[in-house]
Amino acid sequence: MNQPTGSNPTAGLNPSTATDSLKTNLGEAGSHLKSAASAAGVAVKGAAGAAGDELRLGRANxxxxxxxxxxxxxxxxxxxxxxxxEQMDALMDKSRDLVDSAAELIRERPLASFGVAFAAGWVIAKLARSGDK
Incomplete structure (x- = not known):
């Protein structure tokens, strides 16, 4: 029963030994999967804890x-x-200066000031009457 090298490796083994080997390997694989799942759970819990801490810190910030x-x-x-x-005070100061300038102009040229005031009144009255139509 000598078979050439490179053929079926389990051909010379007792069938119960191959089955036992399969069971052992599957058991070991299952044990590693269980350990991996446990490690993943710990990692997720750790990440969740860290995320919670970061969230609390972020909320505080x-x-x-x-x-x-x-x-x-x-x-x-x-x-x-x-x-x-400040702007209102500056505006009030400018308006006082303008009123003072107007008063000074009226004192210097009363007849011209009366004419300008009369003409402005007439223009405003015309505009008001044309808006009524």
């Missing part, structure tokens, strides 16, 4: 940035209010 944003917005609103007051 978002809250902090939103609070800082709100404070900066309030500061900008206060600055805007002060800037609006």
């Amino acid at each position: 978002v809250k902090s940035e939103l609070a800082d944003s709100a404070l900066a917005g309030l500061a900008a609103a206060e600055s805007g209010s002060a800037a609006a007051r």
Whole structure:
């Protein structure tokens, strides 16, 4: 029963020995799969824990940035209010200067000022009447 090398390797083995070998190998493969599944479970739990920690940290960072944003917005609103007051004061100063200039012009040339005022009134009255039609 000598068979050439390279033919069926289990041909010379006892059938019960091949079956036992198959069972042993399958058992070992099953044991490795079980260990791999356990390791994967541990890895997933670890990843979930790390993700939860990162989520909590991220949430805290978002809250902090939103609070800082709100404070900066309030500061900008206060600055805007002060800037609006400054602009209003500047506008009021310019309007006072304009009124003073107009008063000075009226004092210097009362007849011309009356004529301009009369003409402006007449134009405004014409425009108002044409808008009624």
